[in-house]
Amino acid sequence: MEHPEKEWIARYRGGDVEALGRLVEHYRRPLFGFILRMTEGRGDAEEIFQEVWVRALRNLHTYRHKSFLSWLFRIAHNLVIDQARKKKPAMSLQDENEEGQRFEEKVASPSLGPALESGGRELGGKIGRAVSMLPPEQREVFMMRMEGGVPFREIAKIQGTSINTALARMQYALAKLRETLKTEHDELAASLSQ
Amino acid sequence: MKRETIEKCLLLEQSGELGALMKWRLHRALRHSVEARAMQVELEQIMSAQSSADELEISGFTVSRIMDEGARVLDRREAVKKHARPLPFFSLWRPAVVYAAAALLLVVGISYMTFLRDVPQIADNDISQPEETFVEWNGDFDEQITELDTMLALASEGDWEAWEPKAQDTADDSESIARELLLLEGEQI
Known part of the structure; x- marks a missing residue:
């Protein structure tokens, strides 16, 4: 069905x-x-x-x-x-919690268990960490699109913006991910140009 | 196509929101540009890596609370259905009266409109087509007309005496009548 x-x-x-x-x-x-x-x-x-x-x-x-x-x-x-x-x-990522742990460190790996840090999920883990560092609006667009498959038009409605803004946020998110995954990206580009 | 535009088009194509013309342009760019193809592969790679990034298990407690709430919502709905009081007679009767009144108004309105439309037509008919009157022919009418013509003709000539009875004639008539009456009674004047 x-x-x-x-x-x-x-x-x-x-x-x-x-x-x-x-x-x-x-x-x-x-x-x-x-x-x-x-x-x-x-x-x-x-x-x-x-x-x-x-x-x-x-x-x-x-x-x-x-x-x-x-x-x-x-x-x-x-x-x-x-x-x-x-x-x-006014909470900042540089603030510390009661245990003296910085929020930045906490959100950098919010839910990644040990299993994600190894094997074929290494890239996924890197992406996960990179996504967690994105500003909320960009992260939201990225997650709705990538996880939920929500169309940009719908994302724009949910965020109360235009489709162009939603697309731009996605592009910013991808640019930051590209920076994080620079090595993988360069290898990929090299293999395609051969 | 610019790099930024290619990326936008790739994203929109992936979400099924790219128009036909832009799709054609994108595929042409993909055929001719290595960089465009690299972007496409990279995007697919990020997507597949993202989808295997987390173990997204939820605790059984959370799921059971959702299920409990789901059952409660259904129970509440059923309870509302069961305890829903039947509609009182007035609730059923009132709409019927309203509908009947509306229907009556409609009929009266249509009749009145028809009446208004017909009334001017009758008036127009009265003016334009007067009732035919049949006058019985009178034979004296010709004589009267002839006399009137004569009078008018004489009047125009200024001879008024022509038509007035003469006093002499009148006197002769009276004398002859008196003579005849005396003869009848056997007396001579």
Whole structure:
């Protein structure tokens, strides 16, 4: 089936709670990946992930969007902003927490476990760290696009900007990633030119 | 195409938002430019690396709380359905009255409009097509007309006496009548 999520939504509305489980699993990766990158830790991310679903379920009757994931991203975007406002507004990446650890070090590897630091996931790990260092707006565009496959037009709506701004943010993000991954990029360019 | 434009086009093509013309231009650039091809491969590489970057497992506790909330939302909806009171008679009766009144107004309105449209037509008919009147032919009418013509002709000539009865004639008539009456009674004057 092309859009099984639509069937799951319909089944859940019809009283089938198991269909909800499938729906949550279906969107877990893009949604949680996005939230994880936009927040400061796994605990906050799980809390927001749960809250996104609670709000989505309570307002399911108002859902009219074409893409359910875009709708979830929109809710997540608002919750991430709310949470950021609740936290210290003037917090800097150079500030230290109670344990004397700098936030910069913390967000640089917010959720990367030891498994990610080795083998074929090395590049993924590098990208992950580089993405975490991006400004929130650029990080958000990058994550929505790369993790959620949300179109730029939709991202622009969620961020309340134009499609050109969303594209420019993505380009800035890519430029910074390119800097970080300069070695890999040069090797790739060399292999293609041969 | 500029490097920046190629990158924008690559991003838009990836998201399925690139128009046909720009798509054609992009593919032409990709055929001719090594740098453009490198950008394309790099973008794909970042995407596939990003998608395998994290172990995005969520704790069972979080999932179970979502499921609980989902069940609660369904229960609440069911409860609302069950406890929903049937509509009182007035709620059903009132719309019926409103609809009937609206229908009546509509009919009256249409009738009135039709009436207004017809009234001027009748008036116009009265003016333009008067009722035909049949007058029975009177034979004296010719004589009267002839007399009137004569009078007018005489009046125009200024001879008024021509048509007035003569006093002498009148006197002769009275005498002859008196004579006849006396003869009848056997007396001679």
